[in-house]
Amino acid sequence: MTTTTKTRAEDLAALRYEIEEFNTAYADCLDDGDLNDWKGFFTEDCLYKVIPRENLEQNLPLAVIYAEGHGGLTDRIVGVTKTTVFRKRYLRHFITNTRIRSVEGGEIRAEANYQVLETLPEEYTKILNAGRYIDRFMRVGGALKLKERLCVYDSEMVPATIVYPL
Amino acid sequence: MATAVQTDNMLNLKWPKEGPSRVPYWVYSSPEIYKREQELVFGGASYNYIGLECEIPNPGDFRQTKVGDKPVIFMRDEDGQVHVVVNRCAHRGVQFCYDMHGKDKKEFICPYHQWTYNLKGETTAVPFRRGLQKQGGMPGDFDLKANGLQKLKVATRHGVIFASFDHSMPSFEDYIGPKMVGWFDRVFSGRPLKVLGYQRQRIRCNWKLVFENIKDPYHASLLHVFLVSFSLFRADNPSKVQMDEKLGLHSVLVSQRGEKKADDTTSDMRQNQASFTLANPAMLQPEKEFPGEATVVMQTIWPNLMVQQQSNTLAMRQIHLVGPEEFELHWTYFGFADESEEMTHKRLRQANLMGPAGYVSADDSEVMEAIQAGISKYAATDAVVEMGGRGVEDTEHMVTETAIRAFYDGYRKVMGL
Numbered sequence: 001m002t003t004t005t006k007t008r009a010e011d012l013a014a015l016r017y018e019i020e021e022f023n024t025a026y027a028d029c030l031d032d033g034d035l036n037d038w039k040g041f042f043t044e045d046c047l048y049k050v051i052p053r054e055n056l057e058q059n060l061p062l063a064v065i066y067a068e069g070h071g072g073l074t075d076r077i078v079g080v081t082k083t084t085v086f087r088k089r090y091l092r093h094f095i096t097n098t099r100i101r102s103v104e105g106g107e108i109r110a111e112a113n114y115q116v117l118e119t120l121p122e123e124y125t126k127i128l129n130a131g132r133y134i135d136r137f138m139r140v141g142g143a144l145k146l147k148e149r150l151c152v153y154d155s156e157m158v159p160a161t162i163v164y165p166l
Numbered sequence: 167m168a169t170a171v172q173t174d175n176m177l178n179l180k181w182p183k184e185g186p187s188r189v190p191y192w193v194y195s196s197p198e199i200y201k202r203e204q205e206l207v208f209g210g211a212s213y214n215y216i217g218l219e220c221e222i223p224n225p226g227d228f229r230q231t232k233v234g235d236k237p238v239i240f241m242r243d244e245d246g247q248v249h250v251v252v253n254r255c256a257h258r259g260v261q262f263c264y265d266m267h268g269k270d271k272k273e274f275i276c277p278y279h280q281w282t283y284n285l286k287g288e289t290t291a292v293p294f295r296r297g298l299q300k301q302g303g304m305p306g307d308f309d310l311k312a313n314g315l316q317k318l319k320v321a322t323r324h325g326v327i328f329a330s331f332d333h334s335m336p337s338f339e340d341y342i343g344p345k346m347v348g349w350f351d352r353v354f355s356g357r358p359l360k361v362l363g364y365q366r367q368r369i370r371c372n373w374k375l376v377f378e379n380i381k382d383p384y385h386a387s388l389l390h391v392f393l394v395s396f397s398l399f400r401a402d403n404p405s406k407v408q409m410d411e412k413l414g415l416h417s418v419l420v421s422q423r424g425e426k427k428a429d430d431t432t433s434d435m436r437q438n439q440a441s442f443t444l445a446n447p448a449m450l451q452p453e454k455e456f457p458g459e460a461t462v463v464m465q466t467i468w469p470n471l472m473v474q475q476q477s478n479t480l481a482m483r484q485i486h487l488v489g490p491e492e493f494e495l496h497w498t499y500f501g502f503a504d505e506s507e508e509m510t511h512k513r514l515r516q517a518n519l520m521g522p523a524g525y526v527s528a529d530d531s532e533v534m535e536a537i538q539a540g541i542s543k544y545a546a547t548d549a550v551v552e553m554g555g556r557g558v559e560d561t562e563h564m565v566t567e568t569a570i571r572a573f574y575d576g577y578r579k580v581m582g583l
Contacts, residue, residue, distance in 0.1 A: 052364060052365065055364060060363035061362055061510070061514055062362045062363060062499050062514060062517060063363075063514065063517070064365055064521055066514055066515060066517065066521045067446075067518075068448065068449075069446055070445040071444070072445070074445040074446075075446055076518075078445075080525075082391075082443065083391040083392040083395060083525060084391075084392070084525060084529055084532075085389060085391075085529045085532055086528060086529075087536070119568075132569050139191070156266075156364070156365065156366050157366050157494065158366065158522040159533070160367055160368065160370065160522065160531045161522055161523070161528045161531045161532055162533055
């Protein structure tokens with residue numbers, strides 16, 4: 001996006017820094033924190049999807065994870081931790097190249113690249129998933145919250161299982 | 167004298183004397199078996215699922231997929247006919263088609279020497295065929311017709327495409343038999359389909375483990391806590407298991423949703439979650455859409471397709487092979503072209519149950535890799551498959567492994583084991 005004044009550039013730099021801080025805290029929550037806090041990064045009526053790039057490009061609506069609102073995010077965490085059988089694993093998020101696409105009417109559209117590494121017992125660390133977040137942020141009580149996060153992954157192929165959110 | 171740990175080389179691939187109530191672990195890891203499967207199963211007298219006609223609605227549309235481990239292209243020609251060809255140039259073997267899908271294609275041109283193919287897989291041009299300045303060129307008797315792409319025999323039924331390397335195959339309907347045609351037509355009645363999207367995952371285990379997973383209702387009522395917690399699949403729900411009339415390689419598991427409750431059935435479960443409720447119940451509000459009482463019909467069509475109908479999630483689960491101990495599962499979710507937006511939305515929400523991140527399917531991909539880890543080094547050991555007896559007959563309940571036994575009974579005949 002284009003900027004014309006120094007002030008505007010400073011505002012954007014500050015906003016980009018704020019989003020980077022947000023994503024750092026988001027990654028910390030999923031990698032080393034309490035999964036129950038994950039929904040706190042979203043607005044009550046949010047939409048969260050993990051979607052293969054090929055579906056997005058072909059205008060096909062199917063996601064791999066599709067969660068609506070805090071209820072949907074809670075169900076994902078409870079569903080995974082209480083009903084799903086899986087091997088213990090560690091995730092490590094790397095979120096970079098933050099770019100602000102637009103700031104309009106209280107909504108900030110931004111994107112960032114993400115890479116999530118996964119480590120299973122007795123195995124080398126592997127790339128579980130890589131792609132970009134396509135985000136719509138709002139401010140709630142001054143703090144940034146995600147109204148929508150699409151995790152669009154590049155590889156058509158997923159290694160076996162995606163257990164935790166990306 | 168037998169040692170405790172044997173490799174398949176020492177075993178001579180001889181099936182255990184108990185018959186179908188035992189499955190020797192070498193079928194899941196032997197490179198020799200894998201090679202034989204490419205020839206006799208995927209390359210032999212079978213119809214492999216290829217795709218849906220609605221994925222290539224117009225002339226010039228094409229997509230890539232695989233039959234076993236072999237890349238093929240399915241496409242629609244100018245006359246509306248569907249063709250399936252091997253993605254291998256007739257000249258020097260180049261995998262000439264790079265795009266996974268596309269449209270408005272007039273011809274395929276191999277990049278190496280620009281041999282050109284039409285939408286029927288016929289060779290239409292060979293550069294310098296007549297030579298250049300009276301030098302070179304193909305021999306005078308070179309026959310374009312005899313040097314086209316390798317084609318598969320195509321069969322379609324109600325919008326679903328199958329193909330076989332064996333051109334002497336009977337009709338698709340003869341191949342799966344009348345019982346299986348009935349269940350197939352329940353979902354595929356001829357009502358136009360629409361694709362909702364794809365999911366693809368690579369799983370480190372032998373491909374047969376996923377095929378028989380869909381033939382195993384015993385695990386579904388125990389492993390899948392989510393399904394049982396919401397009574398989407400329970401051992402005490404009215405159910406049946408049926409096989410096709412010929413080899414027993416095709417089958418269906420049929421069940422119907424019950425009441426959400428905790429009792430004897432769930433008390434055998436490791437981790438009953440009958441008290442588990444959804445914070446967003448909209449995720450799971452199934453609506454009846456097919457005739458009859460069944461709410462789940464999982465149909466396996468030998469050798470590479472599982473048709474999933476669980477509540478309103480409809481998907482083709484297609485097996486692609488990678489090696490003896492690795493395969494890919496390609497999911498094509500679909501609905502009907504004329505359905506309401508609300509119904510499509512239900513399907514998209516319920517898709518949370520399935521796929522690589524599914525509340526239910528993630529259990530399977532995790533357990534299947536754990537099976538491979540458990541059996542890979544023990545080729546001489548056998549699986550015990552005796553739930554519900556040792557026979558291979560249809561049943562009216564779920565507490566059985568009859569469809570797995572029927573499957574291996576048929577598999578042995580196909581493979582000459």
